[in-house]
Amino acid sequence: MTAQEVRLCGLLLREHFGEVVEKVGRHLIRSGAQNLRTLLHETGISIDLVKKSLCVLVQHGVCVFSSGRKGPGSPTEYRTSCDRILRILRYPRYIYTAKTLYGDTGELIIEELLQRGDMTMSSTVKTVADRLTQNMEEGRSMDYSEVSSAFSKLVETHFLQRCPPMAAAATKNGAASATPATPATPGTPAAPVSTTLPTPESFPDCYRVPHVTLIGKGKRRLSNEDGEDQRSAKRAKIDSETHGDEGIYWQVNFERFHLHFRDQAIISAVANKLDQTSSEIVRTMLRMSEVTTSPTATCTKPLSANEIFRSLPSSYNIARPILDQYLTLLVDDPMEFVGKAGESGGGMYVVNLHRALANLARATLESVVQERFGSRSARIFRLLLRKRHLEQKQVEDFAMIPAKEAKDMLYTLLSQNLVQLQEIPKTPDYAPSRTFYLYTVNQLPTARMLLQNCYKTVANLIERRLFESKESKRLLEKSQRIEAILASLQASGAEPEQLTEVEEMITAPEKQQLESLRLHINKLDSAENQVDETIFLLESYINSTVTS
Amino acid sequence: MSEGPHLLNQNFNCVCVCVCVCVRIKELCQQFPHGITDQVIQNDMPHLEPQQRAMAINKLLSLGQLDLLRNSSGLLYRMKDIQSTSKMKGSDNQEKLVYQIIEDAGNKGIWSRDIRFKSNLPLTEINKILKSLESKKLIKAVKSVAASKKKVYMLYNLQPDRSVTGGAWYSDQDFESEFVEVLNQQCFKFLQSKAEAARDSKQSPMVQRNSSFATSHEVWKYICELGISKVDLSMDDIETILNTLIYDGKVEMTVIAAKEGTVGSVDGQMKLYRGVNPVIQPTGLVRTPCGLCPVTHTHTHTHTHTHTHCVRGCPCLTSCFLSSGV
Numbered sequence: 001m002t003a004q005e006v007r008l009c010g011l012l013l014r015e016h017f018g019e020v021v022e023k024v025g026r027h028l029i030r031s032g033a034q035n036l037r038t039l040l041h042e043t044g045i046s047i048d049l050v051k052k053s054l055c056v057l058v059q060h061g062v063c064v065f066s067s068g069r070k071g072p073g074s075p076t077e078y079r080t081s082c083d084r085i086l087r088i089l090r091y092p093r094y095i096y097t098a099k100t101l102y103g104d105t106g107e108l109i110i111e112e113l114l115q116r117g118d119m120t121m122s123s124t125v126k127t128v129a130d131r132l133t134q135n136m137e138e139g140r141s142m143d144y145s146e147v148s149s150a151f152s153k154l155v156e157t158h159f160l161q162r163c164p165p166m167a168a169a170a171t172k173n174g175a176a177s178a179t180p181a182t183p184a185t186p187g188t189p190a191a192p193v194s195t196t197l198p199t200p201e202s203f204p205d206c207y208r209v210p211h212v213t214l215i216g217k218g219k220r221r222l223s224n225e226d227g228e229d230q231r232s233a234k235r236a237k238i239d240s241e242t243h244g245d246e247g248i249y250w251q252v253n254f255e256r257f258h259l260h261f262r263d264q265a266i267i268s269a270v271a272n273k274l275d276q277t278s279s280e281i282v283r284t285m286l287r288m289s290e291v292t293t294s295p296t297a298t299c300t301k302p303l304s305a306n307e308i309f310r311s312l313p314s315s316y317n318i319a320r321p322i323l324d325q326y327l328t329l330l331v332d333d334p335m336e337f338v339g340k341a342g343e344s345g346g347g348m349y350v351v352n353l354h355r356a357l358a359n360l361a362r363a364t365l366e367s368v369v370q371e372r373f374g375s376r377s378a379r380i381f382r383l384l385l386r387k388r389h390l391e392q393k394q395v396e397d398f399a400m401i402p403a404k405e406a407k408d409m410l411y412t413l414l415s416q417n418l419v420q421l422q423e424i425p426k427t428p429d430y431a432p433s434r435t436f437y438l439y440t441v442n443q444l445p446t447a448r449m450l451l452q453n454c455y456k457t458v459a460n461l462i463e464r465r466l467f468e469s470k471e472s473k474r475l476l477e478k479s480q481r482i483e484a485i486l487a488s489l490q491a492s493g494a495e496p497e498q499l500t501e502v503e504e505m506i507t508a509p510e511k512q513q514l515e516s517l518r519l520h521i522n523k524l525d526s527a528e529n530q531v532d533e534t535i536f537l538l539e540s541y542i543n544s545t546v547t548s
Numbered sequence: 549m550s551e552g553p554h555l556l557n558q559n560f561n562c563v564c565v566c567v568c569v570c571v572r573i574k575e576l577c578q579q580f581p582h583g584i585t586d587q588v589i590q591n592d593m594p595h596l597e598p599q600q601r602a603m604a605i606n607k608l609l610s611l612g613q614l615d616l617l618r619n620s621s622g623l624l625y626r627m628k629d630i631q632s633t634s635k636m637k638g639s640d641n642q643e644k645l646v647y648q649i650i651e652d653a654g655n656k657g658i659w660s661r662d663i664r665f666k667s668n669l670p671l672t673e674i675n676k677i678l679k680s681l682e683s684k685k686l687i688k689a690v691k692s693v694a695a696s697k698k699k700v701y702m703l704y705n706l707q708p709d710r711s712v713t714g715g716a717w718y719s720d721q722d723f724e725s726e727f728v729e730v731l732n733q734q735c736f737k738f739l740q741s742k743a744e745a746a747r748d749s750k751q752s753p754m755v756q757r758n759s760s761f762a763t764s765h766e767v768w769k770y771i772c773e774l775g776i777s778k779v780d781l782s783m784d785d786i787e788t789i790l791n792t793l794i795y796d797g798k799v800e801m802t803v804i805a806a807k808e809g810t811v812g813s814v815d816g817q818m819k820l821y822r823g824v825n826p827v828i829q830p831t832g833l834v835r836t837p838c839g840l841c842p843v844t845h846t847h848t849h850t851h852t853h854t855h856t857h858c859v860r861g862c863p864c865l866t867s868c869f870l871s872s873g874v
Contacts, residue, residue, distance in 0.1 A: 360828065382797055461836065
């Protein structure tokens with residue numbers, strides 16, 4: 001965790017949970033695992049507030065607790081991780097993806113779960129149905145069964161997962177190892193002691209185990225509910241019955257979303273590079289291997305051309321020989337999105353997931369250099385990526401850039417750490433006249449550095465947004481008040497003159513100011529989301545190099 | 549009395565033989581421009597005595613018509629350039645020596661300091677000689693692109709080597725970057741239009757891909773016919789330009805085997821180029837001002853500062869980004 005990450009995490013925590021939680025969270029990030037006593041002592045916040053903050057963090061899966069490292073009986077320690085906090089940044093994207101895949105219902109389910117950290121299925125379904133009903137026309141309402149079927153679809157596709165049962169984990173492990181973000185399975189006694197959080201990847205079965213048993217339970221309970229109050233979903237608000245799924249909490253499976261994002265990135269890259277049809281073929285291949293391929297695999301399981309042909313949606317109208325041609329083209333492409341694994345079954349093909357990520361990350365680096373330093377610097381950068389090590393003279397010759405300019409660009413790139421310099425002395429004294437100076441680009445460290453830049457950028461954007469809204473706090477409050485008054489007046493059936501009178505309480509320049517504020521905030525928000533896409537790509541690339 | 553004409557005859561005979569031998573040796577030298585050995589002369593004129601042979605060779609050497617060279621197998625005689633011998637008339641030995649050194653350097657040229665090392669003459673002397681040779685139009689000075697102040701000398705009638713002039717991309721030691729840029733754009737246009745035509749042809753994907761390729765020969769021909777270049781560009785020149793397009797990420801290259809003698813094939817290989825689309829749009833980071841900010845690493849955002857932009861966040865995010873359009 002770097003200073004940039006800590007700063008960004010702090011800002012995210014402050015935005016979503018307030019300043020006290022931010023202080024506790026920041027402290028936990030900086031000092032690692034700590035027990036309540038030291039936390040109290042070092043933050044100087046009252047015990048009540050610290051406890052509440054910890055509750056909030058645990059509820060959202062940001063913080064985990066485990067028994068102390070000093071052996072049995074030592075005080076419980078709390079830990080948090082930057083990675084999990086940084087997910088908050090991606091919430092809009094998760095919600096948007098759920099909307100595109102499963103419509104408004106999916107969107108609301110994911111939104112509710114993200115906002116509350118974890119919920120039972122019954123309460124989620126109820127809340128979502130209520131919200132949907134409220135937005136519908138008078139007299140119509142949302143069926144619980146519809147929402148619950150959307151919910152189970154989300155579970156089936158692993159977008160939702162069960163939180164690990166706390167009590168079970170505690171008794172089985174002998175230690176209170178409840179990691180809501182990572183469903184702990186029994187038999188991992190090392191997890192609570194180790195300083196790093198266990199990642200969901202370390203439990204390949206965790207997406208399967210919880211939802212199979214739960215779907216049955218949830219459905220049974222919910223069908224029972226449906227019978228009870230079908231007429232109005234609103235009535236469910238006051239309904240305080242038990243639904244049988246108490247204690248089974250659900251959370252959003254971020255890793256599954258990330259796999260989806262990764263697949264989307266690969267598909268859109270293929271569409272950009274080749275054409276729409278090739279991207280549809282890759283989409284089909286990825287969809288077929290969604291279940292069979294483990295999240296950390298370097299490439300998908302081999303698929304035969306016959307299988308791919310059968311799975312292609314019939315609407316594409318791709319004939320078999322054409323499909324073969326497309327597959328050959330995909331294999332031949334220098335980006336190597338698709339590889340050939342064998343000849344059986346009309347040719348076995350795989351999608352090179354990690355290589356695709358590396359290529360995409362490389363394209364991202366190139367794009368950053370291109371936009372920041374111009375296309376000629378980008379030419380030098382690509383040249384170095386291709387040829388590995390080059391002397392200055394060679395760079396000038398290959399890139400066909402005049403010596404003076406090339407030198408300038410190389411040194412700028414070098415000073416920004418995008419290009420590295422390797423000295424190779426002919427004699428041990430490192431005399432400049434007898435030394436080779438080779439320029440090179442190291443993709444992985446450069447990607448890491450850019451990732452830090454991204455964190456910094458997002459933090460800057462958030463800070464700016466907070467500043468903007470703070471500047472016009474008074475104005476915002478005023479407009480809210482007036483809106484409230486207008487609403488209440490309208491409800492009581494006031495005359496139009498009265499309404500306009502109230503409306504005019506906001507002057508024209510004030511209105512203008514509000515409008516520009518809205519514009520600014522929107523712009524900053526969308527910029528945050530765009531940078532997050534870069535962050536996602538770089539993070540996945542860096543993670544893929546760790547596992548492969 | 550009777551001996552007189554005989555003696556005279558013998559003497560005359562001797563001179564006559566010598567001239568004959570000289571002519572014959574010259575003929576032989578012309579036949580073998582790389583030089584002949586003693587053995588060759590001996591085989592050609594078996595009746596000749598070694599003394600006579602030596603005399604003839606000495607005479608030719610003194611006239612400056614023959615060069616004496618040494619190689620691994622012994623001595624080698626070679627004809628001297630008629631032109632140079634005639635040009636070098638009236639020059640002293642030092643001048644001849646310097647001329648020789650410059651001649652050896654060929655079309656790569658030689659630096660005056662290197663002439664000094666090779667000839668062991670003082671620099672002032674060399675400068676004098678160089679000047680006089682230059683005025684006689686026997687040699688010329690050429691500025692090298694590698695170091696603008698360094699002059700190299702070579703024979704007057706030689707075409708300087710590419711390493712000296714920098715090839716087609718230099719005019720008077722200046723790199724013609726605009727010319728390179730124009731060629732770069734034209735090559736890309738050509739490949740792009742070819743790729744677009746292939747895409748619009750609505751043929752099977754394989755045919756589409758294959759027809760989007762252009763050989764370097766085709767690109768070369770297109771550029772030649774376009775007539776944008778005053779200098780003659782070679783295929784290699786065009787390939788260097790195409791390589792810059794590869795480094796720009798706009799073009800891909802593949803090498804295929806070609807039948808010997810096919811147009812545009814080199815050593816049984818043919819380079820194929822085609823324009824390609826970028827894999828990703830400009831990434832999100834660079835669409836925000838912070839991604840482009842030239843001073844990223846110097847921004848500190850400590851809250852203790854009372855500076856306005858520390859409170860406001862990054863200074864790049866001020867009105868310029870926020871107030872521009874939607």
